[in-house]
Amino acid sequence: MSSIMTNAAAMAALHTLRSINSEMGVTQNRISSGLRVETASDNAAYWSIATTMRSDNNAMSTVQDALGLGAAQVDVAYTAMESIKDTLDEIKTKLVAASQPDVDKGKIQSEIAQLQSDLLTFAKSATFSGGNWLDVSGFGMQKIVASFTRDEAGNIALGTIDVDTAKTALFNSDPADYGLLEGEGNFSLGGLTVGASTASEFTPAAAPGTIELDGFTGPLSLALGDSIEFEMTYGGVTETIRIDGEDPALAIADAAGLVTHLDTAVAAAFTGFTATENSGVITITTTTPTGAAEASPVTIENLRARPGQLDILAIDITMVNDGDLAGLVDGVDRALSSVTTAASDLGAIKSRVDSQQDFVSKLMDAVDRGIGQLVDADMNEESTRLKALQTQQQLGVQALSIANQNSQLILQLFQN
Structure with a gap:
């Protein structure tokens, strides 16, 4: 039935054209944003997962920065420890030289005093961003943030690499504790x-x-x-x-x-x-x-x-006998062993920090790829779809135009 009041064909054509325009708008938005899921209305589940993972990735980016800071601190401490180890070697050599007969112990002590000053300078200079693991005030755990994790229940946690300054500190201003180069004071046998x-x-x-x-x-x-x-x-x-x-x-x-x-x-x-x-x-x-x-x-x-633990900065050989010199050599050698162990510990920590930095970087890339699988638009598919919709849009406009001509045809019947 033809009617001039209701044009069903035009209504159907208009509905189809609106649907095509809507789909075309969605496709154009995906092409411009590059996202298949941009808002929660696009896909609530995928949008929620992607939003959470982006937030976690931002947190891991901060972890990466913290690891960089920790790596710098470890590197500074290790560099200073290497110089201190070399200086202790020199002090040990001077003490052995002082054990020879007819040497001027006063002159050798002057050289040792300069080396002692170097030890303190090296330790105090091993500071990065206000932190110093070689010259401390009281022992404690220094933490390097190393990881960010979220369990299946949604609980988050930060993993750390712990550095015990009791194993790295060479000097400690806390009178209750001693660094690796300190002791209760060197002693001789009081002239015995x-x-x-x-x-x-x-x-x-x-x-x-x-x-x-x-x-x-x-x-x-x-x-x-x-x-x-x-x-x-x-x-x-x-x-x-x-x-x-x-x-x-x-x-x-x-x-x-x-x-x-x-x-x-x-x-x-x-x-x-x-x-x-x-x-x-x-x-x-x-x-x-x-x-x-x-x-x-x-x-x-x-x-x-x-001495079980020698106070390296208090060594003074001007008045000691050969027996005490042997004890000092032994004490410096044990201090050198302790510093070597501390340097080895720092080297292990440095290796772990480097490994963790590499892992966090790869993990962030993997998370980005996972998010992309959920929400990124397939540009090949979207461009092809856009071409099809543009063709459909042209056909829809043509169909609407034809449907709107029906009333003109009815008018021609009355004119004849």
Whole structure:
């Protein structure tokens, strides 16, 4: 039925044209934005996932920056540690040189003092962005943000690489703790010697024999790891007589206090020997020589102080004897070993930071690719679709034009 009131064909053609125009608008928007899902109305689920992942990727970008900052801090600390290790090597060499006879210890000490200043300068200069892992005030954990994670429940967490400054700090201004190059203070044996040289002996006969350690003035503080020791030989047997430090530090005020500990140590090593003291002279006596031991000399040698942890900055060789120099060489060598271990730890941390930086960069790229799979428009498909819609639009306009001509045809019927 034809009607001049209702043009059904025109209505259908208009509806089709509107639909084509709508689809054309969607396609043009995808082409201009490059996104298949730009707003929540396009696809709520994909839009939600993409929005969350973009936010997480922004957080990982910040993690990447934090890793860069951490890498710089590690590099600065490691560079300083290398210089400090080399300087400790030089100090050790100077101490060995000072052990030779007829050297001017004062001049060598002047060189050591310059090297000591270098150690402190290197440690204090190892600062990046206000952080210093070699010169600290109290030990603690320094954290490098290394990862950003979200679990299946949506809970987020930050992963860190922890750096324990107790393992890297060379100096600590907190009086309760010591850095790797610090100790409770270097000590000598307070002038304690064995006779006039580095060894002394006597041969007991029927009467008691004595051997003297002269001139101890004290005081002496032995921290845990510290010791004073010497070798004692009697009857063909050599034992190390040693007084070990304690925690808290063992305080030996004077010769009488030293005898208390020596008496225990000597008696534990050799039966029948005791230690006594008279005006600072410590005498080790045997009262029971028997058999072949009667003709065997008692020898004491290699008297030395061994600090468990040396205060490198307090080394002063101008007044020390050869035994104490040996202890200082040993202490510097142990400090060098500690610094080497610390440098190794920093190297391992640096390697881990570099690895984490590479991983975070690759992970961010993977997340971007995943987001793209969800929301990016296929430009080949969209361009082809646009061409088809443009053709459909032209046909729709033509169909609407034809439908609108129906009323003109009815008018012609009345005119005829």
